[in-house]
Amino acid sequence: MPIAGKFITFEGGEGAGKSTQLTRLADRLRASGEGVLSLREPGGTPFGEKMRDVLKHPGSVIQPAAEALLFAACRAQLVAEVIAPALASGQVVLCDRFIDSTVAYQSGGRGLERAAIEAANRLACGPLRPHLTFLLDLDPSRGLGRASLRDHGRSDRFEALGEEFHRQVRASYHALVREEPARFRVLDADRSPDLISEEIWHEVQARFA
Numbered sequence: 001m002p003i004a005g006k007f008i009t010f011e012g013g014e015g016a017g018k019s020t021q022l023t024r025l026a027d028r029l030r031a032s033g034e035g036v037l038s039l040r041e042p043g044g045t046p047f048g049e050k051m052r053d054v055l056k057h058p059g060s061v062i063q064p065a066a067e068a069l070l071f072a073a074c075r076a077q078l079v080a081e082v083i084a085p086a087l088a089s090g091q092v093v094l095c096d097r098f099i100d101s102t103v104a105y106q107s108g109g110r111g112l113e114r115a116a117i118e119a120a121n122r123l124a125c126g127p128l129r130p131h132l133t134f135l136l137d138l139d140p141s142r143g144l145g146r147a148s149l150r151d152h153g154r155s156d157r158f159e160a161l162g163e164e165f166h167r168q169v170r171a172s173y174h175a176l177v178r179e180e181p182a183r184f185r186v187l188d189a190d191r192s193p194d195l196i197s198e199e200i201w202h203e204v205q206a207r208f209a
Contacts, residue, residue, distance in 0.1 A: 003034055003208040004090040007083070007128070009098040011173060012136035013166050014159050015146030016189045017196065018096050021136065024197040025204065026094055037086045041097040042074035045081050056156040064110040068117060071102050076124035084128065098130060100176055105158065108172025109165050129183075132207055134200060135173055136189035140166035143189075 008025070010018040019040070026038045042052040051074045054060050055067065062070070075098070086093050099121045107117045138146075140163050147159050177184045185203050187196055 003029070003092050003204065005087050005092075006131045006208060007087055007093045007095070008204070009095045009100070009130040009133045010136065011097060011100045011104070011133055012189060013138055013140055013143045013170055013173075015143035015148075015150065016136035016138045017146075017193060018136055020193055021134065021197055021200055022094050022096050024193070025200055028197075028201055029092055029204075035089075035091040037082070037091045037093045039078065039082065039093065039095045041078065041095060041101065042071060044078045044095075045074075047077050048074040056158065058155060058157050058160055060157060062157075064106060064112055067110070068102060068106040068112055068120060071106065072120035072124045075099070075102075075121070079125050079128055095130075098133075099125060100133060100135075100173065103176060104169045104172040108175075109161070109169045131183075132204070133184050134203075135177060135184050135186045136196070137170070137173070137186050138189040140170060 010022050012018050022038060026036045029036045040052075041048070042055055043049045051070055055062070055070055083093055083095070102121060103114065103117050106112050107114045144159060144163065144166065148155065177186055185200075187199055189196065
């Protein structure tokens with residue numbers, strides 16, 4: 001399967017199962033002989049991991065514009081240091097969240113101007129865009145419940161924002177799908193992880209075989 005040098009992202013709300021499905025796809029690609037790099041946002045670099053702690057910590061008080069710029073800064077570092085070199089070397093890069101999260105959360109959820117978010121993404125990434133994006137779609141009440149169980153009731157900054165915020169995020173994701181239907185594959189995340197991972201594998205084979 002000629003997938004070398006492809007960039008695949010996983011998007012969705014809290015508790016949708018993005019990291020689980022990314023890990024399963026990475027394992028399957030490695031078993032088929034592909035070189036795979038698995039990443040998360042924010043994170044993936046020493047700077048990004050430090051900022052992840054700040055951005056997700058429930059005690060952090062960050063203005064929406066500052067929050068968006070911190071995400072963009074983490075992304076710029078990740079693209080330059082990790083993603084671009086990995087793609088150039090022929091690795092498959094899988095990332096848990098990328099540009100679409102900033103549009104969905106900081107524009108759709110926080111209400112920041114979409115054009116400003118897009119400008120920050122262009123500055124951070126240049127022309128780089130995912131070849132394929134899986135949107136794991138889940139009702140926010142279900143997702144927040146899952147996240148609470150996973151984190152033993154300790155909500156991070158974004159999980160604590162409540163259902164209405166996350167419904168706006170979900171609506172923003174669906175708007176992005178309508179804008180770029182060829183890039184996205186929407187998956188019903190309220191199903192068994194095994195069924196979802198099979199759909200993801202078949203989609204990757206269909207896209208890149």
